[in-house]
Amino acid sequence: MAKDKKLVESITSRDVDFAQWYTDVVKKAELTGYTSVKGCMVFKPAGYAIWENIQKELDRRFKETGVQNVYLPMLIPESLLDKEKDHVEGFAPEVAWVTQGGLTPLTERMCIRPTSETLFCDLYAKDIQSYRDLPKVYNQWCSVLRWEKTTRPFLRSREFLWQEGHTAHATAEEAEERTQQMLNVYADFAEEVLAIPVLRGRKTDKEKFAGAEATYTIEALMHDGQALQAGTSHNFGDGFARAYGIQYTDKDNTLKYVHQTSWGMTTRMIGAIIMVHGDDDGLVLPPRIAPVQCVVVPIRQNAEGVLDKANEVAAALKAAGILVKVDDSDRSPGWKFADQEMRGFPMRIEIGPKDIENGQCVMVRRDTREKTVIALDDAAKAAGALLETIQKDMFERAKAFRDAHTYEASDYESFKNTVEEKPGFVKAYWCGERACEDQIKDDTRATSRCMPLGAEAEAPEGAVCVCCGKPAKKLVYWGRAY
Amino acid sequence: MAKDKKLVESITSRDVDFAQWYTDVVKKAELTGYTSVKGCMVFKPAGYAIWENIQKELDRRFKETGVQNVYLPMLIPESLLDKEKDHVEGFAPEVAWVTQGGLTPLTERMCIRPTSETLFCDLYAKDIQSYRDLPKVYNQWCSVLRWEKTTRPFLRSREFLWQEGHTAHATAEEAEERTQQMLNVYADFAEEVLAIPVLRGRKTDKEKFAGAEATYTIEALMHDGQALQAGTSHNFGDGFARAYGIQYTDKDNTLKYVHQTSWGMTTRMIGAIIMVHGDDDGLVLPPRIAPVQCVVVPIRQNAEGVLDKANEVAAALKAAGILVKVDDSDRSPGWKFADQEMRGFPMRIEIGPKDIENGQCVMVRRDTREKTVIALDDAAKAAGALLETIQKDMFERAKAFRDAHTYEASDYESFKNTVEEKPGFVKAYWCGERACEDQIKDDTRATSRCMPLGAEAEAPEGAVCVCCGKPAKKLVYWGRAY
Numbered sequence: 001m002a003k004d005k006k007l008v009e010s011i012t013s014r015d016v017d018f019a020q021w022y023t024d025v026v027k028k029a030e031l032t033g034y035t036s037v038k039g040c041m042v043f044k045p046a047g048y049a050i051w052e053n054i055q056k057e058l059d060r061r062f063k064e065t066g067v068q069n070v071y072l073p074m075l076i077p078e079s080l081l082d083k084e085k086d087h088v089e090g091f092a093p094e095v096a097w098v099t100q101g102g103l104t105p106l107t108e109r110m111c112i113r114p115t116s117e118t119l120f121c122d123l124y125a126k127d128i129q130s131y132r133d134l135p136k137v138y139n140q141w142c143s144v145l146r147w148e149k150t151t152r153p154f155l156r157s158r159e160f161l162w163q164e165g166h167t168a169h170a171t172a173e174e175a176e177e178r179t180q181q182m183l184n185v186y187a188d189f190a191e192e193v194l195a196i197p198v199l200r201g202r203k204t205d206k207e208k209f210a211g212a213e214a215t216y217t218i219e220a221l222m223h224d225g226q227a228l229q230a231g232t233s234h235n236f237g238d239g240f241a242r243a244y245g246i247q248y249t250d251k252d253n254t255l256k257y258v259h260q261t262s263w264g265m266t267t268r269m270i271g272a273i274i275m276v277h278g279d280d281d282g283l284v285l286p287p288r289i290a291p292v293q294c295v296v297v298p299i300r301q302n303a304e305g306v307l308d309k310a311n312e313v314a315a316a317l318k319a320a321g322i323l324v325k326v327d328d329s330d331r332s333p334g335w336k337f338a339d340q341e342m343r344g345f346p347m348r349i350e351i352g353p354k355d356i357e358n359g360q361c362v363m364v365r366r367d368t369r370e371k372t373v374i375a376l377d378d379a380a381k382a383a384g385a386l387l388e389t390i391q392k393d394m395f396e397r398a399k400a401f402r403d404a405h406t407y408e409a410s411d412y413e414s415f416k417n418t419v420e421e422k423p424g425f426v427k428a429y430w431c432g433e434r435a436c437e438d439q440i441k442d443d444t445r446a447t448s449r450c451m452p453l454g455a456e457a458e459a460p461e462g463a464v465c466v467c468c469g470k471p472a473k474k475l476v477y478w479g480r481a482y
Numbered sequence: 483m484a485k486d487k488k489l490v491e492s493i494t495s496r497d498v499d500f501a502q503w504y505t506d507v508v509k510k511a512e513l514t515g516y517t518s519v520k521g522c523m524v525f526k527p528a529g530y531a532i533w534e535n536i537q538k539e540l541d542r543r544f545k546e547t548g549v550q551n552v553y554l555p556m557l558i559p560e561s562l563l564d565k566e567k568d569h570v571e572g573f574a575p576e577v578a579w580v581t582q583g584g585l586t587p588l589t590e591r592m593c594i595r596p597t598s599e600t601l602f603c604d605l606y607a608k609d610i611q612s613y614r615d616l617p618k619v620y621n622q623w624c625s626v627l628r629w630e631k632t633t634r635p636f637l638r639s640r641e642f643l644w645q646e647g648h649t650a651h652a653t654a655e656e657a658e659e660r661t662q663q664m665l666n667v668y669a670d671f672a673e674e675v676l677a678i679p680v681l682r683g684r685k686t687d688k689e690k691f692a693g694a695e696a697t698y699t700i701e702a703l704m705h706d707g708q709a710l711q712a713g714t715s716h717n718f719g720d721g722f723a724r725a726y727g728i729q730y731t732d733k734d735n736t737l738k739y740v741h742q743t744s745w746g747m748t749t750r751m752i753g754a755i756i757m758v759h760g761d762d763d764g765l766v767l768p769p770r771i772a773p774v775q776c777v778v779v780p781i782r783q784n785a786e787g788v789l790d791k792a793n794e795v796a797a798a799l800k801a802a803g804i805l806v807k808v809d810d811s812d813r814s815p816g817w818k819f820a821d822q823e824m825r826g827f828p829m830r831i832e833i834g835p836k837d838i839e840n841g842q843c844v845m846v847r848r849d850t851r852e853k854t855v856i857a858l859d860d861a862a863k864a865a866g867a868l869l870e871t872i873q874k875d876m877f878e879r880a881k882a883f884r885d886a887h888t889y890e891a892s893d894y895e896s897f898k899n900t901v902e903e904k905p906g907f908v909k910a911y912w913c914g915e916r917a918c919e920d921q922i923k924d925d926t927r928a929t930s931r932c933m934p935l936g937a938e939a940e941a942p943e944g945a946v947c948v949c950c951g952k953p954a955k956k957l958v959y960w961g962r963a964y
Contacts, residue, residue, distance in 0.1 A: 033605055033608070033609060034605075034608065035554065035555060035562075035601055035604040035605050035608075036559060036562055036604055037555040037557055037558070037559060037562075037592070037601070040555035040556075040557065041555075042552065042553070042554050042555070042605055043552055043553040043554075044552055045550035045551065045552055045620070048550075048551050048552050048553055049550075049551070051553075052551065068527035068530075068531075069527065069530050069531070069534065070524065070525055070526055070527055070530050071524070071525035071530055071533075071625075071643060072517065072524050072525075073517060073519040073522035073523075073524070073641055074522075074556075074594075074625060074627070074641055075519055075522065075578075075627075075641070076519070077518060077519060080517075080518055080519075093584055093585055094584050095584070096557075096580045096582065096583045096584075097580065097581065097582040097583075098578045098579060098580050098581075098594070099579065099580075099581045099582065100578065100579040100581065101578045101579075101629040101640075102575055102576050102577070102578075102629035103575055110519070112556075112580070112594070119517055119519070122517040122518055123515055123516075123517050123524055126515070126516065126517075127515060138527070142625070143553075143556060143624070145556070145557075147583040147584035149584075158583075159555055159556055159557070161553060
């Protein structure tokens, strides 16, 4: 077994070098690959299959709220990008420019979409005339490109996959409602499916999206104590509508500007899954997102009847709706165990001649390594229940970790010490001034992750800014972030 | 009713001006839209929903044959594109070039992928070392860009959506088998799901893909008698492997080149559905691809109990797995009928106070307008059966049309007359020389669509080329094409 295990090359320990551990897992679990296109990654089958499951589940949730999918061009003419001032300032420095089409130089250069607000505005300006045309609740699944200088698989790459929802509404209230509704869709998805607990909050003006009136965010905590922005939902008010001339005739026969939102979630979430749940043996996938939920490993598979029984058990699991795979390759059982663990499939079933004699099999959880002996007749039912338990436990464990790594600081010294010595979220009051945010970032590399929603966000009487000591306005979650 | 009908603007008759009819249908059925990005289209919800159904069904069929999905970068460095001579000559004139990333000019320009053979080769060269790494059967769903001068929605646009499969095999036999297997997946999908009969054949050297040893194709006939290439599958032999250095160590410990294939189907298929099945009232969707299969239209919907009963019928259909929608908008029944017909939803159910009194409803087929009175208790079962019948009849009708528009010609005069006067396929023998293909195209605008597979392709003793009169080698299906 010790020798077998080596066949699956070992990875760096998570607590020794988190960044290297991440790189190792991504590579050894065969999630990504490289081509000669610098800064862009390849999603290999194991990585793309996770994204397909994210898409399927998120898309279903979107459609339940009335979202319709569309597809818009990947190119944006420069003049179109230029129309909304904040937006162009935010994105122009990081887009890729197409200057030649076929053999002819273009009269106007076009960028590859870094995001598609401008194109949706262009479409809405043409398609929206009357209140009858509202609301528009469109979404697209596509890739976008931002010319990043330093890149890391899933977390930051020049091209990434995402969905971007873009909506137009008759009233400001309806737009705000949609903005928060989608934030909640993201939060529920992250917690229920990915088993990743998230803070729901609002970004400060410094951190909000280029062109937005308000940006809402869900923030997750990775195992190394760094935060990761996991999904954002923006309320644009009528800013884009004014810049792009999107008006409708209301029931009272007056011309009004629409109110818009946009919201997105990306392949970054795969990075979050790795960094929240992974361990020193590799990836650990929550059952609801795993492309394979259970691997059946036959022990002494050449012994009579073993492979047949393994296939029989797998068939029973499959019939119960479990995504199951029999590993009948010519590798040793030890190699297969290590392989299943590296790839993060949530559980395995071991079954050999002795088990068959005793009418049983062994179930092993990926997350805790716990083994249970189960009667063969109960295998499907027990596996289904075990997957549910794993899903629930993974969320609870991640939540306990997050809570244990959320601190409070009331003065600047303890704030700086906490950020430096105790990686995690730090809750601290803030005066609302950009200068203090900048100061905190300069001093600690921590940024404001979000202000909580509702009453919790308001600073109580007498609370002071952790940075400048002046009267505080808001409670902020701070942290170093990916 | 006549007045209501006008509310859904009428479209040009299919037999008066086919091109205008097509444009009208695409617009009035709200399949596509425009932005200021020239040559690129917007897939609106009604159009994109058809593509989603194509994806779902095709992807399921792919995976049954062992295909794994991946995602590769959208940009290709010029030096990578340049490696395979025929390929670069075929594509370089029609790609878009990125010359600047962020604020910096690129040292090497990159094109937006017109297709991804070069990138897959780059990946395979890195990932394939041993016979154990084979086969690779990868596919990606993405958009590609080709700088077309004249464009038409779905049929030809600068950016379009597609899937591209790219495989690598140990032997030439295995590659050829995969090439034909995927051709058959396409053909079965087109016939069984889209109700579009297709010819399966092989392209002449002139018409084959840039860099391929052999290109197989499925060819469909549109209602105006023009052909449409509906899917292609290419066998590259080891040409790309030699250009990109993709070698593996075989079991006998020698180094060998892999054999590769690629195959693709695009959003063009939506154009094919329109042009094969549509009629003067709009789109006609085959039930198996329709986003909505049945529209329930309440008659006098404000009368007591009507809307309740309509919803009840819809619920019964939904429970039976039918995609159903109740049109309870404030439009008249006539407007709703015309709207359902324009959008091509395969059937509708009309239900009013008198029907309810009699415990019945009226089912109307979109394809034939045939009406049937059905007992309310039987509605779900009858609707399911009717959808099956519609699917089958649509295929049979399209096949009868195709067969009735397939001609033979043994001399050049009758060949030219047939192409000119009887739009459709013309079967004629060919000597195998490029010069005759060019001549035929110059004289008639017809191109060789395909050579049939198997024995049918071989010209019998004594057969002569329809163009030059010299001894013939192959039977070819000719036609003008989209």
